[in-house]
Structures are given as structure tokens and as C-alpha cells.
Amino acid sequence: MKELKEFTIPFVGLKIGEHWFEFTIEKPFFEHFEYNEFNDAGVKLNVLLVKKATLLEFTLYYKGTVNVNCDVSNEPYDQKIDGQYRFVVKFGEDNNLEDEDLLVLPYGSHEVNIQQFVYESIILAVPIKKVHPGIEDGTLKSDILDKLEELRPKAKNENPEGDQIDPRWNELKKLLTDK
Incomplete structure (x- = not known):
């Protein structure tokens, strides 16, 4: 899958310590992943990157709404989502596919793309059963x-x-x- 450039974070020139990045996630982001469950989306994403000598720690803070269809009535409504997700980026030759909270980049890498982590964390924040608040x-x-x-x-x-x-x-x- 093609990487979205706005979610590629160059870390080579950054000093050791905390760095913040802000993103706005809308429907075209999910269309890039061919995910059509959302009618619309408006999510604010704040990314905290803690650069250390041998690894990078990311924390994604997201809050907003996604417009989905109710599973009972099929009426569209805005589902609020709010959450956070943490993962670590290490450097090495071994690509560890067993741990979903760990990304291993080859030595000499100078940037990391976080779009897959953003996509998965927002999708998993939506409840499995979507019920319009008017039904409840x-x-x-x-x-x-x-x-x-x-x-x-x-x-x-x-x-x-x-x-x-x-x-x-x-x-x-x-x-x-x-x-």
C-alpha cells in the first residue's frame, strides 16, 4: 500500500526528548485504506514522539467523531471516539511481526510512517455494535x-x-x- 507522506515523520534531525505533531483525520484517509464503513470523519490526532538514544516511543491521542450507520435502523449518526495508542520503534535487522506494538526499522532509517497505526487505532475505537443514541x-x-x-x-x-x-x-x- 502506498504511504501517505503527511504521516511520515523524519526523526533524524530531532533532538532527544519529546516532540508533538498534530493531524486532522478525515474521510479520504480511510478511503486510502479502502475502508467504506464511515460516511464522514473528523478526528483530531496528536502524536507524542519521545526520542531516545536507541528507540522511539509514540503515543497517539485521538478524539473526534465518525459518521456511521446504525446497525439496528440503518440511520446515520455521529459516533464519538476518544482514545490513545502506544507503540515503540526499534532499530535492527530482525523484523518482529509477532508484537503489534513494536515496529522494527532497519539501521540507517531516517523516517517512520505511522499511518497504519493511526488507521488501526481509530478503527478499533469504534464500538462493534453501532446503535443510534435515539434508539437507546x-x-x-x-x-x-x-x-x-x-x-x-x-x-x-x-x-x-x-x-x-x-x-x-x-x-x-x-x-x-x-x-
């Missing part, structure tokens, strides 16, 4: 919710027609309890 507090009105309520299974003792239950069913239910 009962303020959302939609045809889909009305139809779901209409088709909702009735309780065991609820008989919507008010008809008498066939007495043969009661005899069959006794078989389940007579063990």
Missing part, C-alpha cells in the same frame, strides 16, 4: 423501527388475537415437565 433513549422515529416492533416476537403468555389456546398444546407441554 427512545427519541428516534423511523419506519424501520416501527416494522421491527411489529415483527418482534411476542412473550410466551402473550396471545395477540385473544383466542383460546388449543387444549391439546397444554397436554403436550405436560410431556416436557413430566420427566
